[in-house]
Amino acid sequence: MPFRQSRPFLRPPTQIACLALLSFLLCACERYPRDPQDSLESILASGTLEVGLMEAPPWVERFDSGPPKGVEVRLLEAFAAELGVELRWHRDSMENLFEALKRQEVHLLAGGFTDSNPWRAHAGFTLPYYLTFRDEGWRTKELRHVMAATRGENALIMRLERFLLEGRGRDIVTGMMEEGRTP
Amino acid sequence: MTVRPPYELPEDKKARLRRATRLEWISLGFLASIVIVMYLAKGSSQAMKTAWIEDILSLIPPIVFLLSMRYRDRAPNKEFPYGYRRCTLLAFMTSSAAVLLLGTYLFYESAKALLMMEHPTLGHYDLFGHYVWIGWIMLAALAYSVVPMVILGRMKLKLAEELHEKTLHADASMNKADWETGLAGMVGVVGMGFGLWWADAAAALFISFSIIKDGFGNLRGAMADLMDSRPHKISDGKPMHLEERLAETVRGIPGVSNAGARLREEGHTISGEVFVVLDGAEEVARKLQDISEQAQDIDWRLHNLVVTPVLKVRED
Numbered sequence: 001m002p003f004r005q006s007r008p009f010l011r012p013p014t015q016i017a018c019l020a021l022l023s024f025l026l027c028a029c030e031r032y033p034r035d036p037q038d039s040l041e042s043i044l045a046s047g048t049l050e051v052g053l054m055e056a057p058p059w060v061e062r063f064d065s066g067p068p069k070g071v072e073v074r075l076l077e078a079f080a081a082e083l084g085v086e087l088r089w090h091r092d093s094m095e096n097l098f099e100a101l102k103r104q105e106v107h108l109l110a111g112g113f114t115d116s117n118p119w120r121a122h123a124g125f126t127l128p129y130y131l132t133f134r135d136e137g138w139r140t141k142e143l144r145h146v147m148a149a150t151r152g153e154n155a156l157i158m159r160l161e162r163f164l165l166e167g168r169g170r171d172i173v174t175g176m177m178e179e180g181r182t183p
Numbered sequence: 184m185t186v187r188p189p190y191e192l193p194e195d196k197k198a199r200l201r202r203a204t205r206l207e208w209i210s211l212g213f214l215a216s217i218v219i220v221m222y223l224a225k226g227s228s229q230a231m232k233t234a235w236i237e238d239i240l241s242l243i244p245p246i247v248f249l250l251s252m253r254y255r256d257r258a259p260n261k262e263f264p265y266g267y268r269r270c271t272l273l274a275f276m277t278s279s280a281a282v283l284l285l286g287t288y289l290f291y292e293s294a295k296a297l298l299m300m301e302h303p304t305l306g307h308y309d310l311f312g313h314y315v316w317i318g319w320i321m322l323a324a325l326a327y328s329v330v331p332m333v334i335l336g337r338m339k340l341k342l343a344e345e346l347h348e349k350t351l352h353a354d355a356s357m358n359k360a361d362w363e364t365g366l367a368g369m370v371g372v373v374g375m376g377f378g379l380w381w382a383d384a385a386a387a388l389f390i391s392f393s394i395i396k397d398g399f400g401n402l403r404g405a406m407a408d409l410m411d412s413r414p415h416k417i418s419d420g421k422p423m424h425l426e427e428r429l430a431e432t433v434r435g436i437p438g439v440s441n442a443g444a445r446l447r448e449e450g451h452t453i454s455g456e457v458f459v460v461l462d463g464a465e466e467v468a469r470k471l472q473d474i475s476e477q478a479q480d481i482d483w484r485l486h487n488l489v490v491t492p493v494l495k496v497r498e499d
Contacts, residue, residue, distance in 0.1 A: 036302055038378075127309060152303055158307055165307070
């Protein structure tokens, strides 16, 4: 064959796919990733953060008639303040709260959870934000503390993670835990 | 006992085979690193998990190929008078069946994730103390899993056609088609970032479908070869028509009035029988037919024995 047309670097379907991907990425900078069910947006719009609490001292102290106390309670208060929203607490059993979380009746759960919590498949856990250690005789178990949101509500989870890992949350938790260790 | 003489590749093919072996070692190295990277990046995404398992499965063809390199050229012996060439096919068939089975399972898992409306959680990723969205990590891992394999796939495909090496060909075409998987995974991840929870399961479905396709295609090819199908071209899967060419050539030899042939593929070689009608040799032919019939009476399972006159009987 005297003349052979050179083949394009990428075939048309690939070109289209690449373009689509590129344009996706370009407009993705703002508000990305998003929540599939708009948790963060609805919290900001309604001005209330609904949080489920379970007793787990020192993270969530024993419930009395008064307002809740504990390390995670303090963390969530600071988080709500950062978002500029009101907090509403819900105290219930583990099962009821995880079901409520699935139905998005509460946005977040706190109760001294670790990332090996048996309910982890039913919730979206944050990255571990604090480590404690438990002596189990033959080994020391690392307890990686997390909080729970509705599965897949990635914008809310990431906002909370930023607060816990890089923001004011980190100072609060280290401050309170160090204080507790040296009486 | 008379065993088959060993086969030796032509020199130019030997060089290509060495190159193919080297490429397969490189592929294995890349794949091992890809499997680790994908494992670290897969998070709770079904699409990433499926793509990760596909990467693990793509370890099988290079391993089968490299293992078969050790066995296929073993000289035929008393236990295996026809040699070891088919060991590759056998290994390849069983691994294809495993791929098909696993693909079906992943299809089920992805379909379930879609039906149960599972929302994958994609938060931050702890990258040496820097917190970044895990989606970006996933996209990088997917890109890393595609680029080297597509390049290697293209290089291997050419060699596979020249060497007529089916395992290599299946491996190369799987690698070459890898970009579809990678792109599907990327679209899934980007879609999830936009809050489309189903993008993950849909991408996983697509990937599992490509695994099933690979498994089924390879299984069918390996089964046909083990069943002594006639030689086919590796590039398009059409019959080579080598039998007709063979018969025609033999017919052209002086003293041959008619000829026919039947052939089968045995791994990388082709073997079979050529039947000829020789001028003025009716007596010999009749004698051979007679011998064949008498020989078959020895055992009820003897069937279609080919008796060949030789100058000297090889004894091993």
